[in-house]
Structures are given as C-alpha cells and as structure tokens.
Amino acid sequence: MPNVFAVPVFFICFRECLECSIIVSVLLAFLKQTLGPKHDAAAHKRLVRQVWAGVGLGVLICLIICAGVIGTFYTAGKNAFEKAENIWEGVFALIASIIITIMGAALLRVSKLRDKWRNKIRKVLDDKDTSKPVGGHFKRWSEKYAMFILPFITVLREGIEAVLFIAGVGIGLPATSIPLAAICGLGAGALIGYLIYKGGNKTSLQIFLVASTCFLYLVAAGLFSKGVWNLEQDAWVKLAGEGAAEAGAGPGSYDIRKSVWHVNFGSPLEDGSGGWGIFNSLFGWQNSATYGSVISYNLYWVAVIAGFVYLGGKERKEVVSDTPEDLSETSSSHAELAGKKTSEEGHVVESNIREIRA
C-alpha cells in the first residue's frame, strides 16, 4: 500500500483542492447573487463561463508544472543530487515552508476578496456600457476578464502550493506512490467543496477554513523543522562518511553532540513506509531530533503566532468603506440585510448562500 498511495500527498491535495473549490463556489455564488436572474443573464452566463475557463486552465497548467517538476526530480534530478541530497531536501523544505506560510493566511479572509471582486465586476459592467477606454489596453482586458483571471490565479497559486508541498514532503517517497494519492486528494477536495456549496447550512464554512489552515501551518512547521534537520544531517554524513549510512537508525546515524532525543525506532527514513513517514510529513517528526530541528520548530510557531496577532491587530485599526451592502459582511450582531437573519454560525458567507436559495 505505501508504495502506491502516499498518505501525506493525499492530505495535501485534498486540502489545496478544497480551498480552490471553496473559492470557486463562493465566487459562483457571489456572481449569482450580484448578476442573478434579476440582472443581466447574458453577462452572468459569460462570467460564469469565464470562471470555469479560469479554473480549467489553472488546473491544466498546474498539472503540467507538477508533472514536469516531479518528473525531472525523480528521473534526472535524484541522481544528479544524490551526493548533496540532504542539502537539496533541506533548502527546498525551508523555501517551501516559507512560501506556504506567507500565502496560507489569505484564505482566512475570503470575505475581503468580495470587495475587490465587486469593484471589478462593476468595472466590467460599466465597461460594457461605454465604449470609452478605461486606462490602457491590458488594464481593460484584465478588467474584462477579471472573472477569468481571479480563479485562474487562485487555482494556480493553490496548485503551486500543492506542488511545493508534495516536493517537500514527498522527496523521500517512491514516485509510484504519488499519482494515485494526488488524484484521490483532488477528487475528495472537489467533492467536499461541491457539497459545501450545496449543503452549506450544515457546515460552518469558516470553521472548516480555519481547520484546514491550521493543518496547513502544522505541515509547514514540520517542513521548516525538517529543512533544518536535513542541513544538520548533511553535515553529519559528511563527517562520519560510510559509518553513518551503515548505522541505519541506530548509534552512529546521528551526531550525539547535537542530539535532543534519539530513539532507534520510528525513523522516517528507515521505517518511512509506515506511520512514521506520515508522522514526519504531517508533523515533522524525527526519531533523532537535534537542537536545530527542535528550536526551529518552536521559532516557526512563534513567528506564525506573532504574524497572526499582528494581522489581527492591524485589522482592528482598519477602516473599510461603508457602503450599505458592506454592512452585510459583519458578524451576527449586525443583521442589516432586510429581512434576513444571520445564521447560527453567524458568518456572512452562509447567509449569502442561504439568500440565494431562499
């Protein structure tokens, strides 16, 4: 089983696809709301088609990039950097972790995107009515096709996140284990996203987003720690030479001077096909932890905590434009939309979706 189905890859693809499908579903719902049957049906249909075109092209390009990166990695690449394997793994894991950390927070503010989208749609509609060019050629084009670009960029971004993740955690896994897991993950993510779109009042979308973002940061923290661990391991292997390889997971496979803990079982390298490999990919578990790997893990979380606290603090000071429609985006205590009570979950996205069905 472990050789054809890499569980960490499944989880990652599941999460990324889920994010995409949530964004797409929110976008579609939003379009339906603003350009719904009461408004311009032709524009609606056109924009919906743009959305799907954007999604489709984004997926396609992601798949191509993914196949390309992983393909070269596993055929040419692996041999080329076998000697510096630990350095490559280490640096890659660190970079992947940093990028994902920065990008990951965005999903939690899906609602904020809606303002941007509203302005863009306004421009599209206005642009349709007048023949005056608004700004330059590209600007006009991008405004016209905003509904294409938005999902396209989102899907591309999530997809590249997924590729980075897979490369980061999957470097030690056999290549045959990735495709099936990826496909299952994508399928599961799309399915759940669709179900959320359809049966939204059963689930709390924002809680779901929070949970999946927590998971993302957990994996990124593990990746960061793993990156540091790989670099330290490279130094050790260079020092001890053959002896380190012969030692498996026992004494001699690690530098005792830098060790914080070591157990002879549970090595992601030796026993990686079992649960320990998954443990390593999801949480950064090492059977032989160093000062570097433990301290970097904790510092990562400190940085993330600081970052989120900062973002939260910053928001408190923000002034958002106060058009009446925007008041609908506040929490349950502000039920401004006429006749609409906000749901028990209390978040505007649910209430939007429920509006549509109502």
Added chain:
Amino acid sequence: MAISLTSFLLPICLFISLARTATLTYDFDVAWTHANPDGQYNRPVIGINGQWPIPSIVATKGDQVIVNVKNSLRNESTSLHFHGLYMNGTTHMDGPVAVTQCGILPGSSFTYNFTIDQPGTYWYHSHVRGQYPDGLRGPLIVKDPENPFKGQYDEEVVLTFSDWYHESMPKLMSGFISIANPSGAEPVPQAALVNDTQNLSVKIEPGKTYMFRMINIGAFAAQYVWFEDHTMRIVEVDGIYTEPMDAEMLYVTAAQRYSVLVTAKNDTSSNFAFVGSMDEDLFDVFPDGLNPNVTGWLVYDDTKAKPEAKLIDSFDSQFDDFTLVPYDKESIYSNVDQSITLDMKMDNLNDGANYAFFNDITYVAPKVPTLYTTLSTSANATNPLIYGYNTNPFVLSQNQVVEIILNNDDPGKHPFHLHGHAFQVIARSEEEAGAFDPNNATQIAFAATPIRRDTVLVRPNGHIVLRFQSNNPGIWLFHCHLEWHMASGLAITLIEAPLTLQSQLSGKIPQDHWDVCKAGDVPVVGNAAGNTVDVLDLTGENKSPGELPAGFTGRGIVALVFSCLSAFVGMAVIGWYGLKPIEKKTK
C-alpha cells in the same frame, strides 16, 4: 681430611650445567628513525640502537635474558612485552603498561630480567597503546638443544609477516576512536611485508630441509601464507611442538607463529615464489591500488628468473590449526574448576565513538597498575572489586583448571591472546554458530588431545572454548590482538593467585620499576582509583565514556512537550484570527 666425593663433584656438575645456560644482555636504545620498507613512502619508525628493522632476540632454552631499555623517543612512553613467554615468577617483567608496570617515559630506563624455559618461536613488541605497529616489534627465537625435530632439518630461517601503514599510529588511532568513525572501521594498511621488506630472496640449496619460523608481527591483517610447489610440514605453533602435519597454505593471524619444515627440491632449474596475502575480509573498505600481497622467492639459482606469484582461485586450502595435535599429547583438561564466559560485542558510547566490550565492559587502564594493587592490598587482593570496574578483572585461584568461553557477537574475525599461558583450544565453532551451548552435543564433542597455543582465531558470530591451568601466579591480560581493538577496550585482566604473588614478589620489584612510575607521577599503591584507605571505595577510578541514552531523556521529553505546546498555541491563534469577526470602524 677426606674430602667427600659429592662435595667435590657437586660444584663441578653445577659449573657444567651453568656453562650450558647463558645470560644474554641486550642494551636497547629506543628512538625514532626513518624507513621505507615498501618502497612507496619514507616514514618515521621506532628503531632500536639506530637501526630498523629492530634486532632479533635469539636465546637458548634455559637462558637468562636481560634487556636494558632506554627510551629516547622524546614524545612517547614505551614498554616491551615478550609475546608468548610465560614469565613464570616474573610477571613484573611481562610488559603491558598499567597492568604490570608503568610506562617508560622519554629519558627513563628500565630493565627486563627473566629466564626463558620454553623453546620455540616468539616475538617481542611494545605494549603501550597502539605503539608497536610504528616499528617496535621483532622476532624472539628460543633454540632448543633437545628439539624433537633436531635431525630433520638443516637450517633455520626466520620469516616475519606484517601489514604496513604509511601514516603514524597516533594519528590513525585518533581517527579510529572518534565520533567521526561511529562504525569503528579499522584503518586499512597500505602494504604487506616479509622480514620488513618486499621481494625477499631466500637462498635455498637443493635437497636440504629448512625450518621456517614464521611470525605475524602485524597490527591487524591476518595473512595467508604459501610456498608455491612446496608443502609445509607444521612442527610448532606458538612455542608448542606439534605432531607433524602437512599443509598447502596457512592462515596466520596477527601475533601467531608457525614453524614449518620445507624440503627443497633436488634440482636448481627454477626459483619458486612464496606469498603472504593479507586477509581482505578484515578490511572495511578496499582502496584502489592496494596490493594485499607480498612476494618472496625460494632462490635455487640466482641467475634464473624469479617468477611472478601465480594467481589462485580461493583460500579454501588453508590449514585449520584446530586439527593439530600437540607433540606431548597432553590430554584435555576435563574437570573445569572455574569457568569464565565472555560475550564480546562492539558498540557506541556517548562520545559517539565505537568501542569493544566483554560482558558490556570496555577496558580502561586503571590509575594504579594492577600488579601494584595486588602487592599493596594484602588480604583484599583476592577481591575483584578493588581492581576497578573497567579493568574487567577476574581473580583466579592457584592450580585450577580455568575455562574461558568466548562468544563473538560481532561479524568480524578476531585473534585472542592470553599472557602468561598457552591454552588448550577445546572448541572453535564455524561462522554464525552463535554462542557456545554446553547442551549441544555437536559442540561438546571435544578432541582428546587438543592443540595448545597462545593466540587463537574466533570466527564471525561464532565461539571458542579455551582451558588452561592457573599454575603461574601473575597479572595476565587476555585481549584481542588486533591493535585497534586492544585500544578500543577488548581486554580483560586475570589476577592469578594474588596471595601467592604477594609472597613471591613483595619487596622484590626492582627500583627502576618504581622510578619510572615516579617519573610519570603514577600512583603505585592502593586500588584502581589509588585509594589506600578504603580499597572498596573506587571513587575517582578511570572509567569509560557513559552509555548512550536508551530513549527519551529528560531533555527530549521537555523538547517534545514544548514543541507540541507551541503547535497547539499556534493553532489556537490561527483559529482566533480565522474566526474573529472583521470589525470596522464606522464613523
């Protein structure tokens, strides 16, 4: 007055017998010199009296030998051990530092004075940690006027076989026992030598029989030895005469000796090669360009060519020394009084380096040389505790049959050597046979007249059973004779008949023995920690590095808990951020 005949004859008899034994005196000035025995690399070597290879000691049975050693090395202590000599009554002349003496410091002198009552082929070498492979080793031959094979050979030839390193031992040793060598890979030698040279020619006359006394004086490599087209007839091993047995090829481990009779051919039409081939099974890596063989020639006619040694297919024709029968046909010691089981293994300690263990203890030299502990602790000398933990001491009573069962839990071949005795080799298992099982019928089918020797091979993951009589009071080491493993602690100390030893040697240790201790500030009284007041208190004794932690230490648990905590706090913050309402300031 009539002088009684006996009182007249007795002094004459004494005079005659004295005339037959001699006192040999050697003055050895040990100092660095240079040599290039393999023609590849000129390197510093330890020579004696300015010469290298060092001189042989040649004595006759019954001789008294006096060796005056002066250490002119300037940067290293030294000592000499006369390998294979029982040192009966003179254990303090045996040589191992921290066991029977202190190291002879640069500038100091020390005299070894002993009588040899055993004929055969032996060698002498430094017994300071890792020193002798730098050159301080040479043959020690004891001739026997009553040699049972006296009429059967015309001439004796000494052949020493050795491995050879280009780098000096202190550097190799620090690289060997180091965190950067966690698997304990032994350094691989650069060449093999015969008589400390290569391409040796031995002049042979047709029809004559030669006794080749062969000694492996190497640090590490065992050697396969054969003479092309000539059969060897084994007559002696490690100083014990054997029933003659023919062999095509010998396997000689480090420190072993074989005397073989080789009869020259009757024609001089060609010369014949003989080969010493290092056993590559011992080598961890096999570097390019290493020639594991050394070739010499039996030269019948030095105008003829010396042919290249022929390649051989396998070493299967190697002789199994277990099948030898001692010439005196001493029967097996069947009633064992004391049995010692030694389980050996190699493992890492918490300094990251690889060490060797007998029964989970790795040998570390004590603060007070073990012999001096025996001599200074009266009745407590029979208590093994006073000798320290890491000396791995065993106290033997006098005149008992002692058995050593050695189980090799390591996939390597090891030659084990006992000081002060030759042992009967009761059993030697095949590879992978595991530990000795006294209930296993095939393992206890012992020979009636087992061979005796002082250095024996144990096979990978196999076992050996040895028996000897504790009739030689003294402090005797039992250790692996691979110099790397001796240094990483594969040794035990036998304290044989300590009370008898006290009565034999108290007050008889020469002053220069105490002087070298004083020069090195080495304590000479008390237990292994130098404690004279309470000999059962070993605080301060020399110990090995500690064991590796078995799993999670306190530090590890704290780290793991803290990391989990950070993750939970982090996720809580994410949750807070994600779920918090996006407020606006309305104005």
